[in-house]
Amino acid sequence: MQLTQRSKQVVNKQMTFTERIYLPAILKGMFTTLKHFFRRSNTISYPKQKREFAPVYRGWHVLKRDAQGRENCTACGLCAVACPAEAITMEAAERQKGEENLYREEKYAAVYEINMLRCIFCGLCEEACPKEAIFLTDRIVPSDYVRQEFIFGKDMLVEGVEPEKRIDVTKRQRHIQEKKQRETI
Amino acid sequence: MAKVTIDGFETEVPDGTTILNAARQIGGDIVPPAMCYYSTLKGSGGKCRTCLVKVTKGSEKDPRPMPKLVASCQTTVMDGMEVANITSEEVTKARAGVVEFLLLNHPLDCPICDQAGECSLQDLAFEHGAAGTRYEFDRRTFEKIDIGPYIKLHMTRCILCYRCVFVANQLTDQRVHGIIGRGDHAEISTYIEKAIENDFSGNVIDVCPVGALTDRTFRFKSRVWFLNPMDAHRDCPTCSGKAVVWMYGKEIYRVTARKDQNGEVHDFICNTCRFHTKSPDQWTIEGARQIDRHSVISQGHYSENAQTVR
Numbered sequence: 001m002q003l004t005q006r007s008k009q010v011v012n013k014q015m016t017f018t019e020r021i022y023l024p025a026i027l028k029g030m031f032t033t034l035k036h037f038f039r040r041s042n043t044i045s046y047p048k049q050k051r052e053f054a055p056v057y058r059g060w061h062v063l064k065r066d067a068q069g070r071e072n073c074t075a076c077g078l079c080a081v082a083c084p085a086e087a088i089t090m091e092a093a094e095r096q097k098g099e100e101n102l103y104r105e106e107k108y109a110a111v112y113e114i115n116m117l118r119c120i121f122c123g124l125c126e127e128a129c130p131k132e133a134i135f136l137t138d139r140i141v142p143s144d145y146v147r148q149e150f151i152f153g154k155d156m157l158v159e160g161v162e163p164e165k166r167i168d169v170t171k172r173q174r175h176i177q178e179k180k181q182r183e184t185i
Numbered sequence: 186m187a188k189v190t191i192d193g194f195e196t197e198v199p200d201g202t203t204i205l206n207a208a209r210q211i212g213g214d215i216v217p218p219a220m221c222y223y224s225t226l227k228g229s230g231g232k233c234r235t236c237l238v239k240v241t242k243g244s245e246k247d248p249r250p251m252p253k254l255v256a257s258c259q260t261t262v263m264d265g266m267e268v269a270n271i272t273s274e275e276v277t278k279a280r281a282g283v284v285e286f287l288l289l290n291h292p293l294d295c296p297i298c299d300q301a302g303e304c305s306l307q308d309l310a311f312e313h314g315a316a317g318t319r320y321e322f323d324r325r326t327f328e329k330i331d332i333g334p335y336i337k338l339h340m341t342r343c344i345l346c347y348r349c350v351f352v353a354n355q356l357t358d359q360r361v362h363g364i365i366g367r368g369d370h371a372e373i374s375t376y377i378e379k380a381i382e383n384d385f386s387g388n389v390i391d392v393c394p395v396g397a398l399t400d401r402t403f404r405f406k407s408r409v410w411f412l413n414p415m416d417a418h419r420d421c422p423t424c425s426g427k428a429v430v431w432m433y434g435k436e437i438y439r440v441t442a443r444k445d446q447n448g449e450v451h452d453f454i455c456n457t458c459r460f461h462t463k464s465p466d467q468w469t470i471e472g473a474r475q476i477d478r479h480s481v482i483s484q485g486h487y488s489e490n491a492q493t494v495r
Contacts, residue, residue: 076296077408081484092405107297107405130296 053138055175058121060139061114061152062159062167064132066104069161072133075109079125079134087118088125104131112157116141116150126176135169187264191215191238192272204257204268205236209447215270216447218280218309220287220394221346222258224449229351230258233344234283235309239276242267254279277313284313290325290369291395292341300396302409302481305448306344325369332362333381335401335460336390340372343397349373349389356453357383373397384423387459391442391450402460403439410481412438417468424455429474430465437463443474 018024044051053059064072075092093110095103102108126134144150159167186197191208192215198207206224208216217238222230230236236258240251245265254276257268270276288310295301327340345364350373353360361381365374381389389398412431419426429444430437440459442450462468476483 074296075405076301077411078296081408081410081481092407094405105294105297 055171057138058123058136060137060141061119061125061157062135062137062139062169063109063112063154063157064135064169065159065161065166068101070100070102070104071108071158072104072131073109073112074103074105074107074131074133075112076107076130078128078130082124082128083119084122084124085118085120087115087120089113089115109154112154114152114157116152117147126172132173135167135172137167137169137172139167187262187266189262189264189266189268191268192270198262201261204238204240204255204260204262204266205230207262208257208268208270212446217257217270218305218312219258219447220305220309220344221348223348223351223392224447225451225453226348226351226392227355229346229348231256233287233346235280235287237276237279237283239269239273240266241269241273281313281315284310285315285319287344288314288318289320290341291344292324292326294342298339298342298396299399299404299409300342300393304396305394327372331401332398333386335387335456336381337399337401337404338373339397339399342395343373344395345371345373346394348392348394349398352389352392352453353381353383353386356385356388359383384455384457385453387456388442388450388453390459391444391453394448400439400460402463406438407433410484412482414474414476414482416443416471416474418471419458419462419468421455421458424458425452426454426458427452428454428458428468430468430470432465435465437465437468439463446477 066072075090077090080088080090090109090113091111092107095106095108121136123136126136159165187200187202188195188197189204189207191204191211194211194215196207196211198210205217205219205222217236219230219236220233222236234256236256237254238257239254240260242248243251243266244263287306291306295304295307298304301307325341330338330340332338347364350360350363353362362373364371366372390400409431412433414429414431417428417430427443429441431439431441440454440462442452442454444450
């Protein structure tokens with residue numbers, strides 16, 4: 001009984017002389033292999049080399065500072081209320097006199113924690129943020145053995161003041177802006 | 186009794202009732218928003234102009250429409266009166282204009298403001314306001330003032346509704362604050378930054394429709410939508426003792442008076458209840474407070490009934 005249209009009859013045909021010595025087939029195969037030596041590689045050596053990520057990629061969050069190095073976040077709680085996984089918690093504090101160079105507004109986040117095991121990297125926090133403080137970057141969240149290590153506090157989230165420690169999010173910012181424009185049309 | 190039709194809904198109210206209160210009797214979307222009128226404060230209303238409505242038929246005897254939009258909190262009903270609120274485009278347009286004026290000098294610092302989430306101006310602007318402003322000048326600014334140890338005054342956020350002045354006049358035996366200056370320079374003041382020290386002074390926080398007067402003991406502690414509002418009462422020698430405690434876990438973050446569906450307080454509470462009774466064992470907790478499900482405060486609060494659903 002024929003089960004499928006693609007079944008093939010086996011033919012035990014006698015091989016010709018050129019087929020029997022195998023050499024042409026081997027050479028043909030080697031030529032294919034050799035050809036790949038001169039082709040561009042499809043892979044990269046990952047940790048040393050890194051590919052550019054697409055702007056839709058959502059990884060490790062960053063809490064941005066403004067041009068003067070002051071934290072943008074005012075602990076308004078909109079990211080936490082937008083978070084579907086309830087991964088974000090924060091505690092606010094009032095800016096004291098003399099801290100104007102640290103925090104942009106009179107209220108700031110004294111504690112800001114994201115549970116990276118809870119986070120589903122949906123990006124709703126950055127969409128909810130009224131102060132352009134939180135962004136999801138193209139950095140991959142490091143792995144660990146201990147659950148406690150995945151609760152990222154401000155030390156893991158806030159970018160550095162120095163220019164070389166700043167995290168560039170312009171690509172992501174542009175992407176969000178375009179997305180918002182598309183939605184308003 | 187007078188028969189009045191508001192947006193097609195008919196109701197009968199006693200003579201002398203205002204259009205706003207007649208609309209509140211019907212309830213629903215047709216109730217005009219009110220920023221300054223407060224039913225429990227005598228003399229309030231007529232200042233903010235957000236409750237403007239169109240009277241399309243004056244009364245049964247004189248069916249001519251009123252020539253201009255009227256403030257519904259000040260205009261009393263007549264028998265056979267017909268009123269258009271949300272069905273009139275003229276009203277919605279005028280209200281959007283009023284909101285734009287209220288927001289001219291408002292700093293829009295909702296991410297910082299403790300009132301965010303329960304702010305009448307926020308709701309009003311969300312419903313009627315434009316996305317941007319057309320104002321090109323600098324907004325008027327004031328210094329933040331501590332009025333006594335419990336109340337913080339952010340004059341920049343004030344919309345001059347005078348509610349707090351009426352509270353001081355009618356609830357306390359001596360008023361020590363008021364509004365000085367006129368027009369753009371008008372501000373709530375205690376003259377020489379005198380502290381408001383009175384047992385019922387804390388109620389100015391509850392009646393304030395914006396975040397101009399906020400609780401200093403709750404300042405920046407949390408956002409209202411992270412807290413669980415619970416009805417609670419206690420035996421208080423000075424006030425009714427009926428309040429709402431805003432809890433986070435087993436901790437009471439703040440105490441407020443109970444607001445009805447119009448956002449108005451009927452049982453004002455004293456400062457001892459509001460600022461000094463923040464331990465859960467001092468209160469008898471009655472249960473979770475009913476919060477409108479469209480409010481951000483109800484976000485993330487799951488009722489116990491949800492568990493019985495299979």
